[in-house]
Amino acid sequence: MAFAITQTCCADASCVSVCPVNCIHPAPGEPDFGSTGMLYIDPQACIDCGACADACPVDAIFPVASLTEQLKPYADINASYYDGKSTSDGDPGPNFHAWGEPVFDRAIPAGFAPLDVAVVGTGPAGMYAVEDLLSHTNSRVTLIDRLPVAGGLVRHGVAPDHTSTRKIGETFARFHHHPRLRLRLGVEVGTDISAAELAARHDAVIYAVGASSPRDLGVPGEDLPGSLAATTVVGWYNGHPDVPADAVDLAAERVVLVGNGNVALDVARILTMDPAELANTRISPDALERLRSSKVREVVVLGRRGPEDAAYTGPELLGLAGRHDVDLVVDEHDDRIGQAIDTAARGDKAALLRGVRREAVDWTAPPPHGQRRIVLRFHSAPRAFTGDTQVRGLRVTGGEDVEIAAGRVIRAVGHRGAPVGDLRFDERTGTIPHTGGRVAPGTYVVGWIKRGPSGGIGANRTCARETVGALLDDAIAGRLPRRRRGGVVRRALRR
Ligand SMILES: Cc1cc2nc3c(=O)[nH]c(=O)nc-3n(C[C@H](O)[C@H](O)[C@H](O)COP(=O)(O)OP(=O)(O)OC[C@H]3O[C@@H](n4cnc5c(N)ncnc54)[C@H](O)[C@@H]3O)c2cc1C
Numbered sequence: 284m285a286f287a288i289t290q291t292c293c294a295d296a297s298c299v300s301v302c303p304v305n306c307i308h309p310a311p312g313e314p315d316f317g318s319t320g321m322l323y324i325d326p327q328a329c330i331d332c333g334a335c336a337d338a339c340p341v342d343a344i345f346p347v348a349s350l351t352e353q354l355k356p357y358a359d360i361n362a363s364y365y366d367g368k369s370t371s372d373g374d375p376g377p378n379f380h381a382w383g384e385p386v387f388d389r390a391i392p393a394g395f396a397p398l399d400v401a402v403v404g405t406g407p408a409g410m411y412a413v414e415d416l417l418s419h420t421n422s423r424v425t426l427i428d429r430l431p432v433a434g435g436l437v438r439h440g441v442a443p444d445h446t447s448t449r450k451i452g453e454t455f456a457r458f459h460h461h462p463r464l465r466l467r468l469g470v471e472v473g474t475d476i477s478a479a480e481l482a483a484r485h486d487a488v489i490y491a492v493g494a495s496s497p498r499d500l501g502v503p504g505e506d507l508p509g510s511l512a513a514t515t516v517v518g519w520y521n522g523h524p525d526v527p528a529d530a531v532d533l534a535a536e537r538v539v540l541v542g543n544g545n546v547a548l549d550v551a552r553i554l555t556m557d558p559a560e561l562a563n564t565r566i567s568p569d570a571l572e573r574l575r576s577s578k579v580r581e582v583v584v585l586g587r588r589g590p591e592d593a594a595y596t597g598p599e600l601l602g603l604a605g606r607h608d609v610d611l612v613v614d615e616h617d618d619r620i621g622q623a624i625d626t627a628a629r630g631d632k633a634a635l636l637r638g639v640r641r642e643a644v645d646w647t648a649p650p651p652h653g654q655r656r657i658v659l660r661f662h663s664a665p666r667a668f669t670g671d672t673q674v675r676g677l678r679v680t681g682g683e684d685v686e687i688a689a690g691r692v693i694r695a696v697g698h699r700g701a702p703v704g705d706l707r708f709d710e711r712t713g714t715i716p717h718t719g720g721r722v723a724p725g726t727y728v729v730g731w732i733k734r735g736p737s738g739g740i741g742a743n744r745t746c747a748r749e750t751v752g753a754l755l756d757d758a759i760a761g762r763l764p765r766r767r768r769g770g771v772v773r774r775a776l777r778r
């Protein structure tokens with residue numbers, strides 16, 4: 284028997300660091316790390332000790348023998364990652380590459396004076412940086428967030444039904460009470476306090492401010508009533524303080540989602556699932572009430588490319604395909620779609636759709652009655668919103684132009700960072716320019732504001748490691764600017 288990693292894997296590699304036989308890959312430092320969406324246990328090398336399951340912050344690891352019906356495919360998904368790579372069968376095969384040893388230690392000179400570091404942002408990137416600083420150095424940390432509630436997207440992004448994933452918030456929150464940490468909520472850097480003032484009070488400042496503004500689509504009609512950004516819908520169901528409780532109304536029978544990343548799948552799932560299942564989650568009570576009286580019967584998820592290039596990750600698609608309260612359908616409007624699905628190799632993204640029903644959907648007909656459904660439509664780029672005073676539909680192209688009648692269109696086409704005070708900002712990428720996390724000695728970035736808006740929670744752990752490493756290098760080399768002391772900042776941070 285072996286253990287297997289399943290759907291909610293956050294890929295932060297906590298499991299890698301405790302595995303005594305190094306059988307979990309890709310590990311930090313290996314070529315695929317950060318690009319596979321999840322980590323995999325080699326069933327041939329696993330010694331079944333369970334250390335990984337104990338260390339997993341999101342309860343994603345189980346013995347293969349006890350996998351539930353819905354999670355059973357993960358035994359094969361874990362094993363197939365090692366096809367042709369296994370180090371334990373004597374014949375390494377064509378895809379073999381030597382596994383690296385995970386590297387997690389950090390060394391600073393003994394007797395080094397404590398640093399005062401401000402970390403701006405309480406999302407995963409900020410918290411991995413905090414964890415690294417508090418666990419491996421004697422630094423004192425001031426942790427700041429503009430919102431009155433800590434957690435960043437773990438609190439206000441991760442879908443409410445992903446209860447295991449949201450548990451990682453508890454792991455992060457342990458550090459809020461660390462004796463060397465001061466938590467300052469409701470303080471916005473750039474508004475309540477300037478970046479210069481913050482720098483003056485600390486040896487170093489790490490910006491972990493994320494990139495949670497919606498990207499624009501740039502097609503006509505995008506601003507019509509009935510066109511919503513996914514950030515609004517996500518903020519609405521997660522009770523984000525910036526989003527009004529009545530921001531989303533669900534009076535339309537068909538909703539179109541533009542983009543087929545994991546955020547689109549989250550929104551499609553929440554809009555179609557049985558509200559009773561959401562009742563015991565942290566969903567906003569107002570959103571739950573509206574979902575109970577929702578008119579939505581169909582959600583159409585549009586991808587501008589084919590099923591082989593869908594932006595969602597395999598575990599999220601499998602989670603949707605395994606639901607019993609929602610029908611999942613692929614709109615087979617183009618020969619390329621069936622072909623890509625039928626010819627995909629095991630492990631390829633398109634192969635995940637092999638068991639999913641396919642039909643050529645008639646977009647002139649209303650959504651069918653009966654169980655709610657999610658339609659995946661590929662090779663369909665948005666051209667224009669239709670409607671004069673309210674969205675009536677979306678014209679899409681990709682082969683022939685088609686108008687999909689829909690009372691709501693949700694744009695889930697990714698995110699963008701926003702400038703912070705007068706820190707340099709790259710308008711093209713929506714990030715703060717840096718080298719290895721260093722903006723300048725004393726100023727650092729981590730997470731989505733550093734790398735751009737992609738990657739799950741765990742990807743921020745190695746990112747934080749690099750940033751904290753740059754900070755410590757500067758500290759040890761004596762490159763940090765000298766700190767000035769002043770009352771203004773102390774007052775702002777006391778709020
Ligand atoms: C809708 C959604 C769902 C997701 N679900 C999952 C999932 O299920 N699993 C998974 O692995 N990944 C998920 N992700 C990805 C994951 O959330 C990100 O990888 C991660 O949150 C990025 O971390 P961050 O710390 O850079 O940014 P954030 O989490 O956005 O944190 C940034 C923090 O900075 C604060 N802040 C911003 N500006 C200022 C300022 N000027 N002053 C003070 N504070 C400020 C914000 O209030 C926020 O708390 C999801 C992403 C989204 C958008």
Ligand SMILES: NC(=O)c1ccc[n+]([C@@H]2O[C@H](COP(=O)([O-])OP(=O)(O)OC[C@H]3O[C@@H](n4cnc5c(N)ncnc54)[C@H](OP(=O)(O)O)[C@@H]3O)[C@@H](O)[C@H]2O)c1
Pocket residue numbers: 500541542543544545546547549586587588592593594595596599664665695696697698736737738739
């Ligand atoms: N594990 C989880 O449960 C989870 C949940 C939510 C989010 N996340 C992570 O958070 C990150 C952000 O997710 P996301 O869904 O916001 O972003 P994303 O993965 O980048 O997906 C964005 C989608 O928008 C499409 N798109 C972009 N511009 C477009 C345009 N002009 N016209 C049409 N389509 C357009 C993209 O198509 P192309 O691919 O063709 O560019 C893609 O399908 C991802 O790394 C994601 O995995 C993880």
